[in-house]
Amino acid sequence: MEPNLVNGAAARFVSHAPGHWPDVTESDWKDWRWQLRNRVTRLEDLENRMTLSAGERAGVLLAKSKLAMAITPHFFNLINVNDFECPIRRQVIPRFEEGQTSAAEMADPCGEDSHMPVPGLVHRYPDRVLFLVTDRCAAYCRYCTRSRVVSGAGEQALHTDLEQAFDYLQRHKEVRDVLLSGGDALLFSDEKLEYLLSRLRAIPHIEFLRIGTRVPIFLPQRITPQFCQMLQKFHPLWMSVHVNHPRELTLEVREALERLANHGVPLGNQSVLLAGVNDTVEVMRELVHKLLICRVRPYYLYQCDLIRGSGHLRVSVSKGIQIIDSLRGKTTGYAIPQYVIDAPGGGGKVPINPEYVLYHNNEKVVIRNYEGKVFEYPEVDAQAEVVLKTIAENKSP
Numbered sequence: 158m159e160p161n162l163v164n165g166a167a168a169r170f171v172s173h174a175p176g177h178w179p180d181v182t183e184s185d186w187k188d189w190r191w192q193l194r195n196r197v198t199r200l201e202d203l204e205n206r207m208t209l210s211a212g213e214r215a216g217v218l219l220a221k222s223k224l225a226m227a228i229t230p231h232f233f234n235l236i237n238v239n240d241f242e243c244p245i246r247r248q249v250i251p252r253f254e255e256g257q258t259s260a261a262e263m264a265d266p267c268g269e270d271s272h273m274p275v276p277g278l279v280h281r282y283p284d285r286v287l288f289l290v291t292d293r294c295a296a297y298c299r300y301c302t303r304s305r306v307v308s309g310a311g312e313q314a315l316h317t318d319l320e321q322a323f324d325y326l327q328r329h330k331e332v333r334d335v336l337l338s339g340g341d342a343l344l345f346s347d348e349k350l351e352y353l354l355s356r357l358r359a360i361p362h363i364e365f366l367r368i369g370t371r372v373p374i375f376l377p378q379r380i381t382p383q384f385c386q387m388l389q390k391f392h393p394l395w396m397s398v399h400v401n402h403p404r405e406l407t408l409e410v411r412e413a414l415e416r417l418a419n420h421g422v423p424l425g426n427q428s429v430l431l432a433g434v435n436d437t438v439e440v441m442r443e444l445v446h447k448l449l450i451c452r453v454r455p456y457y458l459y460q461c462d463l464i465r466g467s468g469h470l471r472v473s474v475s476k477g478i479q480i481i482d483s484l485r486g487k488t489t490g491y492a493i494p495q496y497v498i499d500a501p502g503g504g505g506k507v508p509i510n511p512e513y514v515l516y517h518n519n520e521k522v523v524i525r526n527y528e529g530k531v532f533e534y535p536e537v538d539a540q541a542e543v544v545l546k547t548i549a550e551n552k553s554p
């Protein structure tokens with residue numbers, strides 16, 4: 158059932174398959190396990206398909222001992238191999254700059270390790286936990302906030318003990334929201350994920366489940382009808398996907414997202430603000446509009462964490478604020494994500510907004526709108542005063 162997209166919107170979603178894999182059969186291409194088996198992971202896999210810069214070649218060699226390289230054939234086809242600055246390429250192909258660390262950068266920028274009561278469970282906020290169920294992803298983002306533990310190549314390992322985590326959650330009745338992340342939980346088989354979700358659903362005080370995943374983007378073939386039917390048993394279950402550039406929203410990805418939405422999974426998107434990827438108003442606008450067409454609500458836009466070797470991808474906070482400011486009032490409110498900084502050291506996510514309140518005391522608030530026009534709104538105390546005065550005047554003629 159293809160919904161008819163209006164106003165030529167359909168033309169903005171294209172398929173890049175089979176691209177660099179012309180000999181693949183259609184059934185192999187659509188098989189998510191084939192996609193995983195045929196990921197681009199070695200220098201020669203890359204060099205067979207594209208010309209690398211010297212900096213990329215050095216980066217690929219460095220990645221072996223830091224954060225592994227892996228790119229699904231589906232996602233690799235989105236790279237413009239003739240453009241060294243391709244926004245897709247910058248996200249997944251290592252560069253020598255990853256070996257350069259500035260003084261502000263850290264292995265664990267969000268202080269997760271110090272908030273782990275049991276291995277793999279990050280409990281930082283009062284009522285919700287981040288459950289790191291695996292250290293593997295379908296492909297590896299070069300700016301990964303968890304690169305210290307993800308992919309198996311870095312200095313640390315993730316030692317999640319599922320039983321210990323279930324036990325902690327059972328005992329902690331204040332936890333009402335569990336967020337599955339990693340790594341990427343969608344790399345588990347349907348059976349394993351079903352087991353995990355049913356164990357969580359068996360805990361009466363857990364009301365809300367969500368999965369943070371980039372699989373619908375890296376590996377849309379994984380979102381099969383059977384998988385969606387399985388998920389449906391665990392509602393309310395929400396999903397946060399991760400799209401940074403409009404080109405990632407291909408025809409296959411749109412269909413995968415629609416399938417999830419049709420099975421009742423509310424979808425949000427978490428982008429990371431990245432230099433040369435999505436740091437212009439034009440790219441961000443096209444991204445958020447395409448997300449809405451796919452029935453995905455832009456949720457967060459993250460300032461890039463202070464992960465080691467990510468300086469070449471970082472954008473200034475001023476630029477981030479400017480991008481958000483340029484969207485506000487000029488597009489659908491649903492299309493505007495909340496810009497956040499995950500506070501270094503473990504303070505949690507802090508919203509960063511353009512300044513709309515120019516002046517505020519107990520009499521009034523002076524605000525500006527998206528056009529820069531200034532307005533005044535009386536504070537509630539001042540409003541009450543006016544009402545009292547009116548009543549007094551009516552009573553004493």
Ligand SMILES: *Cc1c(COP(=O)(O)O)cnc(C)c1O
Pocket residue numbers: 279280281282285286287336506
């Ligand atoms: C991001 C995050 C959450 C979820 O935060 P929301 O603002 O509710 O989306 C929960 N725990 C940790 C440790 C997180 O980093």
